[in-house]
Structure formats: C-alpha cells, structure tokens
Amino acid sequence: MFVGCQFSLYPMTDRFVQVILGAVEGLHQQKDLRVETDDLSTLVIGAPQPLFAALEQCFLKAAASGEHIVLTATFSRGCPGEPDDPICQPTKPIGAIESAIDPSQVKLSGVKASAQFAVYPLGSTEYMEVIYREIRAIKDAGISSRAKHFCTRLDGDVSQIFMVLGAAFDRAATATGHVVITATISTASPTQL
C-alpha cells in the first residue's frame, strides 16, 4: 500500500533549529520509510503503521523540549499516476465498515495536545457521505471532538490523536482510492480556551 505525507514541525522558540533536528534524528535512517527533507517540509513514504508511528515520535520528541510545538501534515493515499495505482482502488462499498474507532485501547504518551483535521475523499461524488460517516465515528470514539468550519477539532493525549488520524485514513480508503487528510497538532500553546 503506497502512502505518503509531507509534514513540518514548527517550534515557537529561538532554538527551533535544534528542536527540529533533535525531533527528526534517526528518521532518515529508518529502513521501512523513504524520507526527503527540504526547507518547507519532510516527505515520508511508507506503509501507514510505521509512517504514523514515526510522525508521533517526532512530535513527542519535539514536545519534550517544553516549547510550544505545532506539527502540520498532509497524508495522501493512492495518488493517480503513481506506479502503485492498481492497489489503491477501494475494496469495500461505503458503509461496509463496522468497527468503531477506539482510542481507549491506545497506550498513552502522557502529552496532551489539540488538533484539527479534515478528510478529503477525492474522485467520488459520494465524498460527503464518507466525511459525515467519519465525523460520526469520531463523535462515538470517546475522544473530545468539536466541529469547526472546514475541519474537526480533537483534544486529548498525543497517542490518541494519532490513533484517530490513522484510523480515519484507513476507513476513508475503503470508499475511494485517493484520500487526503490534512492535520494540525499543537501542544503547550499559551492560549487556553
């Protein structure tokens, strides 16, 4: 399964270079991922499980600095024209998913964060059904969530947030071959709601 993302870390501190380099240390050496970095973002290509795990680790390492940290990411699965196009076709019709998202099963990181994300199922005229289905699933998942314009907000443990993003990415892929998720994850913001 071909999956990739572009992600960026934004540490709101004069020490931002040091925090970023510390957070991504070892990422380029990970054998099950292809990683390329430029001045705007880091590309990671690989299977969903190691990819989401790697981003979670990067975020947690940056958060350990104690600074206000934001990670933004665009996850994409099944871009047409890529060589793996044939394996990216949907395998189940919309509505075939029975399993709920269950972040209570996740081992907690102990780091609290806030996030907002959006799911874009592409090439499908039924895309709003998929979006509404995922919003309902997250409401049932036992993690704090709230609708915002153009996205859904999550508040919880970092590991729960990454679990929900990974699950939404998997679930949307049953409906269409090309799925994009954009996400913003923030910790230690001085702004408290």
Place this chain on the structure above:
Amino acid sequence: MFVGCQFSLYPMTDRFVQVILGAVEGLHQQKDLRVETDDLSTLVIGAPQPLFAALEQCFLKAAASGEHIVLTATFSRGCPGEPDDPICQPTKPIGAIESAIDPSQVKLSGVKASAQFAVYPLGSTEYMEVIYREIRAIKDAGISSRAKHFCTRLDGDVSQIFMVLGAAFDRAATATGHVVITATISTASPTQL
C-alpha cells in the same frame, strides 16, 4: 460568494505571541470579513479578494519582524450544507478558462518567500483534469515552480505567491462547486536549498 479559510501563523521565535498579535492587529475589525480565533487557527469568512489580501497583509506584517515565519492556510469554497450552497455551483465547464495566471502584473511586496500548495476539487470524478490544468497554468505563469509529492512548490515575491493561490482558487471553482486549497508559505528560513 461564500469563501473561507482557517489560517495559522508560526513565528519561530521566543517572541511568537508578540509577532502574531502584531500581525493580526485590525483583522477582527475589518468589516467585510468575519473573523474568529482559537488556539489552533483563525477562521476568516468573506469574499476571495479581501480574504486573500488580508492574509497577505498578516504574513507581511509578521515577516517584518525579521524572524523565520510560516503561514499555513486551508481555503474552502462552497461547502455543501452551508446556506449559500446554491451560489457555489460551477458556472463554466472544465476547459472554459482561457486567461493565463500572470503574476508579472502584481505590485511586488519586496519580501521573498517559498510556498507549497495543493488544489483539491471535491465531488468530481474529473478532479485530476482540474489539478493537471492548474499545474500547467502555473508552469506557464512565469513564477518559479516545481512539482513535489502531493503538492506544487512556488518561489517568489510574497505578493506573487498570494496572486497565484487566489487565481488557482478562482479557476478551480469553474469546474466544481467545492474546492479546497491548502498552502504553506515560509520566509526567512535558515535552510537554503
């Protein structure tokens, strides 16, 4: 025309609160925009021209700090279910656009930036045609651009970059009623390619 965005400013400095507050000063008082801020992003609802102009001004004010600044934004036009849904229907068939994107007509800000962005035409099985059309238009536009995985990179003056984003947003809307553009704009990064 109902258009909105969620945007965030990330100043990579200990003074980030001061830089953000200075950049968004006056935004909430602008009469032609609806603005709401939380700890993750600022929502701006309004017509495309004042909306893009407001974001450009926020970015330039933050950039004047001399710090490394990143702005991320998700622009959305024509969300189904919003009260303005009827006015968000496409007005022209795909391929009806003749006018090129011409950033040479823009008054330059004098601030250089790098950006990456992606266009997501939703609810259309012909969405890849729209994406390829916009990539071709940008290649012809006389601004430095380069393909990356999942997005297109731009390098140039801040005002040229915002002009290209606004034009791509307008052009994609002729093909489908619901268009999302995600963009990342960065200035004064210490990483030089």
